[in-house]
Amino acid sequence: MSVIELGFLEKCEPWQVESRLFPSKVGGKPAWLDLENLPTSEQLQCKKCQQTMIFLCQIYAPYEDNVHLSLDNYLSNFHRTLFVFVCRNLKCCQRNNSENVKVLRSSLQRDNKFYSYDPPEDIPNPEFSLSKWVKLCNLCGCLSSKQCSKCKNAHYCSRRHQVIDWKEGHKKECGADISVKRHSKVLFPEWEIITEPEETDIKVATEEEELEKFNQLEKEGKTGTMSDVSETDLDAHATTEKDKVFAKFHKKN
Template sequence: MAVVRAGAAELGFAEVAPAWRLRSQQFPSKVGGRPAWLGEAGLPGPAELACSLCGRPLAFVLQLYAPLPGRADAFHRGLFLFCCRAPPCCAGLRVFRNQLPRKNDFYSHEPPSEDPPPETGESVRLQLQSGAQLCRVCGCLGPKTCSRCRQAHYCSKDHQAVDWRCGHKQACRQAGNVDNTIPDHNFLFPEFEIVIETEDEITPEVSEKEDEPEIIGSMGEAPAEELESMAKHESREDKIFQEFKNKIALEPEQILRYGRGLAPIWISGENVPQEEDIPDCPCGAKRIFEFQVMPQLLNYLKADRLGKSVDWGVLAVYTCAESCSRATGYTEEFVWKQDVTDTP
């Protein structure tokens, strides 16, 4: 159970962990695999987990266990981030929040044991306590059923087709053989635990930038003000990127930074959201920054094996300042993507 606490800036690192530590009962923070759902009511459905740009099912990127101290209704609290990994799109992003009081329908009142549970033989969870079925490919709600065997469940036609190609075509004919033959569909991201550490306050020496080289020769026809403003823009761009590098230099492996209500650090001066770019929560409250995903995570996702792939500089997640509990189930929050600019 890697708890992220509001207040200080905390860093997340990806580490290999035994599968049991990444199950829902352990309240994990983790990357990849299938989501370890927190509350089992009101899961986002196939429509909410479809890419808003291309319509294909989104892939689970990571989840954070981020309870709010002092909030009885958010004794447990999880944030779940999804992205589109279907080429050529690879651009859609969505994030959901779920929270539960300590007394709830799904988990014990006591914290989970630090020891591995007795082996149940259950490798992949395909059913919720309510009986609702999960998709064999992505682990999200699977309201569609294979019409032949009536045992395999999917979120979408898309994933049914993937599973069919990956072996369900054979397993479908063998009754009772469906659940324990889940192939690698080449859809999920590799799975890691996210280990949280508080950021060291010591900031590394900021290397003084060398003097700007003189531009020799004719300035051509460009007006002086334009050149001046270009130069200013470029040096501002350099400065922001340099600050970003300095900030992560001590812990270059960090895959995320958590700090509810803190300011994100941007990799570029381009495409920084203004206040009006962050939509309010439907409850009426403002959304505030909660965590950011760093470009280092891309190394763990190994997403580029498919060619055109997911990419980002920074993903900044903003959540309801009130962390409202109006709706039971999963509430969509807001994610802002900033790319690495390729300005010279």
């Protein structure tokens, strides 16, 4: 019997998806894990239009099965989060092309300078602020390299995001003694991802088994690029190969 984690989106308060709670979430600004090693705006540029990609989702995925890891490696990767960014320009979204998407992995040892060694309390904490460690873009929440020349309080990852934020509200807020949290139209709606385990009789291959299969295919010369596969072959596979797990999930819902 295998166990599959099912994910569901739930409405949430902003404090419920703060970095200190190690959330899994969709939309809004990224809840960064390692606050000293963030990707630059250049690293988050779409390879097609060169615009900064927008945060899509993140999954808190600590590697709990440490059987195959040394103790040092396990402790240094106690916390692990996967971040997904995507370009919002529809023209950059093309079939079998991932130049408009980027997936990043961030890991952190349990004993670190940002968060408590013990599990955090799931309650609001007004004193928590990422600004203690890093300056983030006022619009998208990514690492900033610029700031508003007038008020010096708002920071930005790019000139484009500064212009958008100015139009969306910073023009009125600039220099005022107020702190306003706005959800930009550039961002995706924010939801918390809640997971629930479900037992299934479908065997789920382990990472080692999948790697062994790949190595065998590589030896047989069957690991060509997508350009080696015709559209006809892809369509035939898509119409004959059934996802039993998804079909079961769809039937229940």
